[in-house]
Amino acid sequence: MPHIPLSREISPLRALAAGLLCVSLTACSPPAASVPRAMLSGNDMELPRAHPGYVQWLEKQSILRQSEKLLSVVSGTPLVWGASGSVRNTTPLLNAADVWLDFDPSRAALGEKMGESALAALPRALPPRLLASLGIRGIFLSGVTENAGGWNITPGGRALSRESEAVIGLRFASSAAVKDAVDAPSRDYVLLDERCAEEGVILGGEILPGSTGMGPDFRLARMGLSRYADLYMMVEAPREIWSLLPAEAPRRSPGATDDHTGKKETDDAEDVAPLPSAAVAELIRRGVLPSAFSRDMQRSLPRGGWAATAPLTGTDGVSRRWIYRYADTPRVLPLHWDSPRSSARQALSASIIRQAGLLHQPLLRVSLSDMAGLEPCAKEFSPEPALSALAALSRDIRRYGGWSLLGDPVPPAMLPRVLHLGIDFAPDTVTSPSLEYALLTTDAGPLCRSIDASLAAGVDHARLWRSTPTRALPLGSDWLPAEEQALRTELAKLPSAWAARVLRASASGTELLASAPTLAAAVTNLSGTEHSAQVDAHLLQVAFRAFLPGLLALSGHDLLGAIQEETDTRLSGDDRLPLAWNADGKNGFSTAGLPARAAYPPLNIQPGLPDSFAARLAQITRIRRESGIARGVLLGRAKTGKEAGGASSSVAACISRLPDASLLLVAGNFSPRALVTDVLLPEEVSAARAEDMMTGRGVAVRTRNMRLQMKAWGFRAVRLFSS
Numbered sequence: 001m002p003h004i005p006l007s008r009e010i011s012p013l014r015a016l017a018a019g020l021l022c023v024s025l026t027a028c029s030p031p032a033a034s035v036p037r038a039m040l041s042g043n044d045m046e047l048p049r050a051h052p053g054y055v056q057w058l059e060k061q062s063i064l065r066q067s068e069k070l071l072s073v074v075s076g077t078p079l080v081w082g083a084s085g086s087v088r089n090t091t092p093l094l095n096a097a098d099v100w101l102d103f104d105p106s107r108a109a110l111g112e113k114m115g116e117s118a119l120a121a122l123p124r125a126l127p128p129r130l131l132a133s134l135g136i137r138g139i140f141l142s143g144v145t146e147n148a149g150g151w152n153i154t155p156g157g158r159a160l161s162r163e164s165e166a167v168i169g170l171r172f173a174s175s176a177a178v179k180d181a182v183d184a185p186s187r188d189y190v191l192l193d194e195r196c197a198e199e200g201v202i203l204g205g206e207i208l209p210g211s212t213g214m215g216p217d218f219r220l221a222r223m224g225l226s227r228y229a230d231l232y233m234m235v236e237a238p239r240e241i242w243s244l245l246p247a248e249a250p251r252r253s254p255g256a257t258d259d260h261t262g263k264k265e266t267d268d269a270e271d272v273a274p275l276p277s278a279a280v281a282e283l284i285r286r287g288v289l290p291s292a293f294s295r296d297m298q299r300s301l302p303r304g305g306w307a308a309t310a311p312l313t314g315t316d317g318v319s320r321r322w323i324y325r326y327a328d329t330p331r332v333l334p335l336h337w338d339s340p341r342s343s344a345r346q347a348l349s350a351s352i353i354r355q356a357g358l359l360h361q362p363l364l365r366v367s368l369s370d371m372a373g374l375e376p377c378a379k380e381f382s383p384e385p386a387l388s389a390l391a392a393l394s395r396d397i398r399r400y401g402g403w404s405l406l407g408d409p410v411p412p413a414m415l416p417r418v419l420h421l422g423i424d425f426a427p428d429t430v431t432s433p434s435l436e437y438a439l440l441t442t443d444a445g446p447l448c449r450s451i452d453a454s455l456a457a458g459v460d461h462a463r464l465w466r467s468t469p470t471r472a473l474p475l476g477s478d479w480l481p482a483e484e485q486a487l488r489t490e491l492a493k494l495p496s497a498w499a500a501r502v503l504r505a506s507a508s509g510t511e512l513l514a515s516a517p518t519l520a521a522a523v524t525n526l527s528g529t530e531h532s533a534q535v536d537a538h539l540l541q542v543a544f545r546a547f548l549p550g551l552l553a554l555s556g557h558d559l560l561g562a563i564q565e566e567t568d569t570r571l572s573g574d575d576r577l578p579l580a581w582n583a584d585g586k587n588g589f590s591t592a593g594l595p596a597r598a599a600y601p602p603l604n605i606q607p608g609l610p611d612s613f614a615a616r617l618a619q620i621t622r623i624r625r626e627s628g629i630a631r632g633v634l635l636g637r638a639k640t641g642k643e644a645g646g647a648s649s650s651v652a653a654c655i656s657r658l659p660d661a662s663l664l665l666v667a668g669n670f671s672p673r674a675l676v677t678d679v680l681l682p683e684e685v686s687a688a689r690a691e692d693m694m695t696g697r698g699v700a701v702r703t704r705n706m707r708l709q710m711k712a713w714g715f716r717a718v719r720l721f722s723s
Contacts, residue, residue, distance in 0.1 A: 655685060
């Protein structure tokens with residue numbers, strides 16, 4: 001059961017956890033390393049079909065079979081109405097964990113021991129007690145679910161792709177936690193959960209996304225088992241149209257032996273090919289496929305398309321070819337939310353039960369972008385059925401006592417609509433990428449305008465997940481005027497994170513560099529003034545987010561200042577290797593062989609160094625927690641620089657109301673030069689006195705007017721009192 005009594009709102013979560021642990025279920029087979037020996041019935045030449053034993057093995061690994069185990073726990077019990085699905089109250093979570101570490105094992109170099117999983121290594125590499133001392137009260141586990149592939153560690157090989165990262169089950173990947181079953185979590189995870197509970201740290205995780213890879217469910221669908229085909233957008237291709245499909249490669253029954261190599265043939269699910277546009281048009285004309293989906297009209301989304309499988313003999317001895325919808329790549333399949341049997345709904349609901357109840361995770365990420373726009377629409381884009389699914393799943397999560405986090409960054413103009421659906425938290429696309437743009441150009445104008453537009457649209461900033469970018473940037477701001485669309489164009493060119501281009505602060509000014517993950521590590525081997533400026537620039541992007549309402553999320557790249565090895569800069573685009581960080585601050589490699597380098601000292605040493613990133617972060621998170629800014633209300637923006645009669649446009653400032661009714665002003669100077677800026681508070685705000693929250697010193701204020709001294713790449717957090 002949950003280890004932190006957040007509030008009475010999560011009592012159903014406790015009950016669910018107890019139910020999952022106490023109810024006796026049929027044992028689930030652990031993940032198999034490979035497909036078992038070929039099992040063919042009868043004479044292979046007369047009846048080339050899969051042996052029932054092979055089909056049974058696949059079914060044990062399938063998402064739908066795993067879902068049945070979990071759904072049986074709550075079906076017919078009071079757990080299904082243990083809490084209101086309609087009443088939203090994010091306060092308990094914001095009180096318990098307002099700062100999170102987003103941990104993805106594939107982007108970490110933890111120095112695992114032989115046979116040790118990532119979740120077993122995590123509490124040793126990043127002790128929960130150390131994280132708690134830095135103000136980090138939540139660990140969000142990303143990318144730990146069983147997926148379709150793995151790393152290609154061949155030198156110069158491709159990085160993680162959509163195909164290999166695509167989820168194919170509800171359990172942990174074997175590299176994340178060993179001996180894991182859908183109804184009996186791995187001992188590695190249980191120990192991590194217990195260690196975190198001792199330090200008041202909670203865990204979060206991801207539910208099944210809106211698409212899967214080519215796992216057991218797709219293989220079973222190809223064999224003619226309709227309940228598995230119902231999970232995806234698949235149609236059986238009539239024989240009379242096979243000539244319109246891509247030329248088929250010769251195939252054997254699944255599990256057959258290759259005559260030349262003697263190896264078992266197990267990759268039947270991957271014998272697929274996208275349909276040419278002419279074939280799609282003809283199939284639409286014949287009524288086999290629907291007319292163009294709304295998604296196909298949206299340029300900002302990966303369009304996907306239709307693909308066909310090679311012939312495969314099913315369990316009934318009939319050879320079939322299938323046409324199916326794919327997302328981005330033919331080996332990633334969106335779930336069919338509107339399917340007649342509601343198989344996708346059942347699978348996603350079961351995933352919620354596992355994460356919230358069995359794994360004690362109160363914050364769950366929901367990623368449904370691959371479902372968006374998958375319905376016929378002739379004139380304008382429709383996000384359905386993703387929005388309907390999002391509303392239903394967010395309600396399910398609340399019914400089990402948890403909170404939902406949208407995993408898909410949406411255009412900021414769409415945030416009010418998404419938040420209104422019921423999702424508890426959504427990625428902050430208001431300040432990102434405009435904040436990164438300010439750091440790169442010293443122009444805070446787009447950041448200010450984006451914040452203004454979000455407030456005018458009614459965005460609740462206390463429901464935003466504010467993370468520092470270490471991956472692909474979110475979508476650009478739709479609120480930027482046409483002349484500023486260059487922001488989107490420029491940042492979209494970056495191959496992995498905006499961090500592929502970072503700012504170097506030095507005596508000579510500002511320089512844009514390539515191949516660094518974040519401002520956490522603009523350059524290495526800096527000393528004195530240069531190193532101090534580097535840390536200041538990194539802290540600026542963290543602090544500006546920290547002193548705004550909502551959840552703050554950090555990464556291992558932030559804590560260590562991870563930086564990519566120069567030898568990998570030859571890679572670009574999809575071939576760019578993900579960036580790994582090493583907890584001990586040394587050069588090292590992850591289990592995937594990814595280089596890791598740190599610009600900062602080891603994390604266990606940093607707190608003892610007054611000017612280190614971690615030491616200053618601990619001060620920021622302490623003030624953030626004591627002030628309650630996470631639960632605050634963003635009132636508006638304070639005018640600075642030219643807006644307030646000054647000269648600089650590199651300063652942005654926001655003002656929020658804290659839970660105790662006092663005010664908090666955060667200001668950031670996105671410039672390599674120190675300056676003094678005038679600050680004009682909004683008309684509805686006035687102050688009799690002010691105090692710098694970082695130093696405790698008084699700040700001169702005259703009703704609505706202030707004058708602040710700003711360091712290069714500096715920030716100020718000022719508390720305002722009415723009397």
